[in-house]
Amino acid sequence: KNLAVFVSGGGSNFRAIHEAILSGEVHGRFLVLVTNKHDCGGARYARENGIPVIIYPSTKNEPEGLSSNDLVAALNTYKIDFILLAGYLKLIPSELIQAYPNSILNIHPSLLPAFGGKGYYGQKVHKAVIASGARYSGPTIHFVDENYDTGRILAQRIVPVLVNDTAEELAARVLRQEHKMYAEVAAAICEERVIWREDGVPIIRNKA
Numbered sequence: 001k002n003l004a005v006f007v008s009g010g011g012s013n014f015r016a017i018h019e020a021i022l023s024g025e026v027h028g029r030f031l032v033l034v035t036n037k038h039d040c041g042g043a044r045y046a047r048e049n050g051i052p053v054i055i056y057p058s059t060k061n062e063p064e065g066l067s068s069n070d071l072v073a074a075l076n077t078y079k080i081d082f083i084l085l086a087g088y089l090k091l092i093p094s095e096l097i098q099a100y101p102n103s104i105l106n107i108h109p110s111l112l113p114a115f116g117g118k119g120y121y122g123q124k125v126h127k128a129v130i131a132s133g134a135r136y137s138g139p140t141i142h143f144v145d146e147n148y149d150t151g152r153i154l155a156q157r158i159v160p161v162l163v164n165d166t167a168e169e170l171a172a173r174v175l176r177q178e179h180k181m182y183a184e185v186a187a188a189i190c191e192e193r194v195i196w197r198e199d200g201v202p203i204i205r206n207k208a
């Protein structure tokens with residue numbers, strides 16, 4: 001499958017999936033990276049690996065960025081099958097969601113629907129989990145709709161919250177599972193093992 005990835009930060013999830021592609025675990029390829037920050041770690045890694053970088057959206061800081069219609073047109077030229085959001089902090093425009101129905105995934109570092117939504121990003125998620133006294137957290141991969149963190153859940157992993165955890169420690173423990181889970185989900189997507197149950201719930205079939 002032809003994949004696009006959207007990144008705003010370090011891009012460790014993108015790297016984990018890219019490495020799984022290189023090792024033959026994921027039968028896909030990244031044809032393009034989209035970012036709102038041209039110099040973020042993810043964008044630099046893409047350039048180092050010969051993956052084209054598109055800036056979106058256009059802002060005062062990123063005047064060379066595209067409009068949403070141009071973004072859809074650019075992705076169409078790459079014949080993208082799936083879009084993976086990996087630490088992309090901007091809302092996805094509705095033009096893109098309509099152009100790629102059930103084909104955009106996001107990863108979030110909490111067990112959604114808990115600790116999701118606009119205010120919950122980065123360390124804020126883990127701080128809120130610790131403050132709540134929850135004993136478990138973990139990443140969620142979900143399909144993307146027009147709001148933050150509300151689309152159908154596809155995969156989750158459980159990670160313990162330890163008694164004296166700092167947000168950094170919990171974030172690191174969750175992130176290790178994110179990398180494994182996103183690579184496994186990307187493999188399932190590329191092998192067409194994601195199926196939609198009659199009631200609209202997406203399920204990953206095990207390898208035959």
Ligand code: GRF
Nearest residue numbers: 010011012013087107108109
């Ligand atoms: C991850 O924790 C992800 O769940 C969240 O943003 C972070 C991105 O990390 N959406 P990285 O850029 O992949 O290292």
